[in-house]
Amino acid sequence: MDNLHDFIRGTAILGTGGGGDPYVGRLMLEQELRKCGGIDLINPEDIPDDMFAISVACMGAPTVFVEKLPNAQATITAMRKVEKELGRKFNAIIPLEAGGINATLPLVVAAQMGLPVIDGDGMGRAFPEFQMTTFNIYGVNCSPFVMADDFENTILLETDNALRTEVYGRAVCVKMGGIAQVASYAMTGAEVRRTCVPRTVSLAVDIGRTVRELRVAGKEDICEGLANYFATSDPPRFARVIFDGKVQDVIRGTDEGWTVGSVTMSSGDSDDELFVSFRNEYSLAKLNGKTVAIVPDLLFILDRETGEAITAETLRYGQRVKVIGVAATEEMRSEKAIEVIGPKASKIVEPFVRLEDLAWNGEQ
Amino acid sequence: MHIGVDVGGTNTDAVLLDGTRVVASVKSPTTHDVGSGIVAAISSIMKSSGCAVSNVSSVMIGTTQFTNAFVEGKKLVPVAVIRAGLPATRGVMPMTEFPNHLTKQIGRQSYLVEGGYDFDGSEINRLDERAVVRAAQDIKKRCISSVVVSGVFTPINDSMETRMAEILYEEIPDVEVSLSSEIGRIGLIERENAAIMNASLADLSTAVIEAFRSALNKLDIHCPFFVSQNDGTLMTSEFAEKYPVLTFASGPTNSMRGAAFLSGVKNGIVADIGGTTTDVGVLIDGFPRESAISVDVGSVRTNFRMPDVLAVGLGGGSIVRQTEAGVTVGPDSVALDLLSEARVFGGSTLTTTDIAVAAGYANIGTHSRVSDLDPSMVEAAVDAIHRRLETTVDRVKSSRGDVPVILVGGGSVLIDRDIKGASEVIRPELSGVANAIGAGLAQVGGEIDKIYSYNDLGREASIEQAKEGAINRAVSAGASAASTSVVSIEEMPLAYLPAGAVRLKVKAIGNLDKMEALQ
Numbered sequence: 096m097d098n099l100h101d102f103i104r105g106t107a108i109l110g111t112g113g114g115g116d117p118y119v120g121r122l123m124l125e126q127e128l129r130k131c132g133g134i135d136l137i138n139p140e141d142i143p144d145d146m147f148a149i150s151v152a153c154m155g156a157p158t159v160f161v162e163k164l165p166n167a168q169a170t171i172t173a174m175r176k177v178e179k180e181l182g183r184k185f186n187a188i189i190p191l192e193a194g195g196i197n198a199t200l201p202l203v204v205a206a207q208m209g210l211p212v213i214d215g216d217g218m219g220r221a222f223p224e225f226q227m228t229t230f231n232i233y234g235v236n237c238s239p240f241v242m243a244d245d246f247e248n249t250i251l252l253e254t255d256n257a258l259r260t261e262v263y264g265r266a267v268c269v270k271m272g273g274i275a276q277v278a279s280y281a282m283t284g285a286e287v288r289r290t291c292v293p294r295t296v297s298l299a300v301d302i303g304r305t306v307r308e309l310r311v312a313g314k315e316d317i318c319e320g321l322a323n324y325f326a327t328s329d330p331p332r333f334a335r336v337i338f339d340g341k342v343q344d345v346i347r348g349t350d351e352g353w354t355v356g357s358v359t360m361s362s363g364d365s366d367d368e369l370f371v372s373f374r375n376e377y378s379l380a381k382l383n384g385k386t387v388a389i390v391p392d393l394l395f396i397l398d399r400e401t402g403e404a405i406t407a408e409t410l411r412y413g414q415r416v417k418v419i420g421v422a423a424t425e426e427m428r429s430e431k432a433i434e435v436i437g438p439k440a441s442k443i444v445e446p447f448v449r450l451e452d453l454a455w456n457g458e459q
Numbered sequence: 460m461h462i463g464v465d466v467g468g469t470n471t472d473a474v475l476l477d478g479t480r481v482v483a484s485v486k487s488p489t490t491h492d493v494g495s496g497i498v499a500a501i502s503s504i505m506k507s508s509g510c511a512v513s514n515v516s517s518v519m520i521g522t523t524q525f526t527n528a529f530v531e532g533k534k535l536v537p538v539a540v541i542r543a544g545l546p547a548t549r550g551v552m553p554m555t556e557f558p559n560h561l562t563k564q565i566g567r568q569s570y571l572v573e574g575g576y577d578f579d580g581s582e583i584n585r586l587d588e589r590a591v592v593r594a595a596q597d598i599k600k601r602c603i604s605s606v607v608v609s610g611v612f613t614p615i616n617d618s619m620e621t622r623m624a625e626i627l628y629e630e631i632p633d634v635e636v637s638l639s640s641e642i643g644r645i646g647l648i649e650r651e652n653a654a655i656m657n658a659s660l661a662d663l664s665t666a667v668i669e670a671f672r673s674a675l676n677k678l679d680i681h682c683p684f685f686v687s688q689n690d691g692t693l694m695t696s697e698f699a700e701k702y703p704v705l706t707f708a709s710g711p712t713n714s715m716r717g718a719a720f721l722s723g724v725k726n727g728i729v730a731d732i733g734g735t736t737t738d739v740g741v742l743i744d745g746f747p748r749e750s751a752i753s754v755d756v757g758s759v760r761t762n763f764r765m766p767d768v769l770a771v772g773l774g775g776g777s778i779v780r781q782t783e784a785g786v787t788v789g790p791d792s793v794a795l796d797l798l799s800e801a802r803v804f805g806g807s808t809l810t811t812t813d814i815a816v817a818a819g820y821a822n823i824g825t826h827s828r829v830s831d832l833d834p835s836m837v838e839a840a841v842d843a844i845h846r847r848l849e850t851t852v853d854r855v856k857s858s859r860g861d862v863p864v865i866l867v868g869g870g871s872v873l874i875d876r877d878i879k880g881a882s883e884v885i886r887p888e889l890s891g892v893a894n895a896i897g898a899g900l901a902q903v904g905g906e907i908d909k910i911y912s913y914n915d916l917g918r919e920a921s922i923e924q925a926k927e928g929a930i931n932r933a934v935s936a937g938a939s940a941a942s943t944s945v946v947s948i949e950e951m952p953l954a955y956l957p958a959g960a961v962r963l964k965v966k967a968i969g970n971l972d973k974m975e976a977l978q
Contacts, residue, residue: 118648118760119550119551119648122550122551122555122556122648123550123551125555125556126550126551126552126555156578156953156960158578158645158910158951158953158962159578159953161645161646161647161649162578162611162612162645162646162647163544163547163548163575163577163578163583163611163612163647164547164548164549164550164551164647164648165550166546166547166548166549166550167550168546168549203550245546245547245583246546247546272577272578272579272583273577273578273960341853343859354952412856412858412859413853413854413855413856414854
């Protein structure tokens with residue numbers, strides 16, 4: 096159970112400000128784990144070329160998810176439909192996202208079906224749209240893309256590109272009641288290895304465990320400790336605590352179903368000011384007007400005492416926070432990747448610069 | 460005249476109010492049977508004021524009995540749940556999260572039936588009434604007499620829950636039914652959890668409300684009485700008997716409402732400084748700001764209307780230490796042993812109270828027992844105490860800019876200087892009975908929490924509809940139409956859904972119809 100709570104805490108942090116409330120996902124997983132005991136997690140490096148995997152996710156509004164709960168049975172129906180289209184059975188599940196509620200749902204489905212889960216995903220964090228995956232970026236076909244509702248009605252989308260799938264799918268999702276279970280990006284073991292962001296399920300567990308252990312030990316600053324952890328993650332990543340301060344102003348609005356806005360934080364002991372903008376997820380951080388982190392690199396805003404994630408929806412004046420920047424993996428930072436998940440996708444004009452190449456206080 | 464009573468774990472306080480004037484007040488011990496403590500407290504204020512019971516037009520009672528019973532897992536009854544939502548919601552069964560010590564008493568009996576709504580109000584499925592009948596018969600066979608009915612998006616439309624309740628009443632004559640839509644907001648599991656908590660208190664609520672009722676009878680008071688809810692509004696005794704869970708966390712709400720009244724401040728910050736902790740909350744238009752995050756009660760998550768109160772380890776008994784890094788204050792406290800442990804009372808532990816005495820601004824105990832303290836250490840401790848309050852006040856503030864700070868509670872003697880971020884520091888008299896005053900002043904409220912389509916209805920019409928709904932609810936809960944107005948509107952567009960769907964939470968508040976007639 097410690098493992099489960101660590102994982103949930105980690106997925107909330109990897110939600111990078113978005114991804115919905117993990118509460119319902121945790122309960123679903125608890126319920127399934129009570130029945131099946133455990134889930135097999137396999138390292139992408141260890142999977143055979145001819146393994147056949149499918150990514151599953153829940154599409155729609157988190158406000159709806161808390162009433163009309165995600166439905167693993169409907170997800171299985173969507174998977175079966177893809178199998179029927181392709182004439183081949185799946186023997187593994189791969190998560191679409193590493194953060195938010197969609198990091199949990201694939202584990203629930205895997206537990207129900209007795210299938211292993213591949214330790215990796217298509218985003219390395221949370222993103223809002225189906226085309227924003229490394230699977231798509233490196234040429235895995237999103238179609239056949241099957242959506243299922245609670246009645247196990249299915250809709251099959253065969254499109255020429257993933258962005259169009261996203262647009263058409265989103266419209267169907269509204270008609271399905273604001274929530275749909277999706278199976279997409281069927282791929283072989285070789286394709287998984289070539290395209291996924293590796294070891295992000297265990298990364299979530301490690302992040303959650305690191306925070307818990309630092310909290311119990313009570314010796315070291317939790318956020319500094321978490322940033323230090325990334326030096327030893329697999330693969331190791333550049334990470335820094337970018338800011339330590341207090342939330343001063345939060346501006347929120349919406350734009351075609353996106354929660355957009357920004358937050359300004361002030362430092363307790365200097366005149367420094369950090370500005371973070373978000374489009375569902377945190378996308379850009381500027382320290383005194385200078386960019387210090389930009390999407391797809393990861394931004395965590397954490398409670399400075401507990402290390403728990405604070406989402407864009409729960410940001411409030413007065414919160415004492417620390418902001419951590421974490422380098423995205425190489426899969427997420429290639430030229431091709433930046434086209435799909437870089438600043439432009441979040442409507443940011445400036446170009447992507449690696450976190451480690453950006454200057455901030457105290458360094459460079 | 461009306462009476463406010465606060466039945467706490469330790470004390471039962473009562474105040475007699477004439478309009479908004481406090482005529483008499485008393486603090487007396489809570490008794491094991493609850494009732495005799497209330498009788499004693501009310502008798503005392505009637506006697507000291509010389510007021511005749513026939514002049515009392517209403518009695519408002521705040522109580523922590525139900526919260527305590529649930530958290531301690533005492534006096535709970537078995538509960539069954541019928542949820543309308545199939546084919547949706549199988550993923551999380553009712554009571555999944557309830558800890559064993561609770562399910563030992565309330566069980567895990569639940570039934571899922573076809574029904575429920577989508578976010579836009581359309582039916583997921585028609586309610587499977589035959590399945591409800593079968594569930595009811597099974598519940599009857601199992602001799603469970605308290606039942607929860609819940610369903611997907613029932614805060615948007617409660618007809619399915621109402622129909623399920625009707626069926627239960629037909630099948631099981633003496634059944635108690637808790638409708639989730641009467642209790643909670645959007646968030647099926649949290650709302651259902653709260654309804655289960657409520658149902659588990661069925662026997663206790665009958666006993667407690669009966670104790671209130673017979674106490675008033677004994678006093679020859681025959682006017683209606685009300686119970687205060689966690690959002691600072693009232694419910695009738697009949698409604699409270701059905702929905703005791705709505706009293707959870709009404710204590711801090713009443714204390715803040717009382718502080719608002721005593722100080723005359725409607726927008727500001729209340730710091731309730733006790734022996735061990737300081738509870739700091741924000742007043743908005745005379746009501747406590749509600750918590751934005753979910754609240755766990757007895758380790759079960761709910762989506763109650765809890766006041767957003769930040770508790771920090773600063774109180775009159777907080778222990779003061781000289782360390783290498785400087786002087787520290789708390790968070791540990793000598794708590795109930797203040798009167799024997801603190802230096803000024805002859806003890807050997809240095810507490811914040813000793814510091815306030817040594818610094819010369821509090822006059823408690825024996826000053827000479829702290830005269831040996833190093834003045835620079837005392838100064839540092841006074842600084843630390845004020846800084847702790849300042850940081851806490853700053854954390855709860857909802858925007859920049861100075862606001863009034865109201866100090867209540869016995870520990871408020873610790874504060875002597877201006878507070879950074881405070882436009883003024885107010886220390887009202889009678890702050891010891893702020894809870895009872897808060898209960899006595901409570902108004903009647905109504906709330907709407909629904910999802911509207913701005914695409915179909917437009918923003919203005921949607922907001923108008925929600926406002927009207929909230930006002931109607933307040934009026935049907937007993938508010939006078941003339942005094943009822945909307946006090947808050949929250950607008951939350953549904954993220955990741957380009958459907959123009961927006962969740963609106965609107966709250967309306969009004970005076971009790973009865974009271975207005977008298978003023």
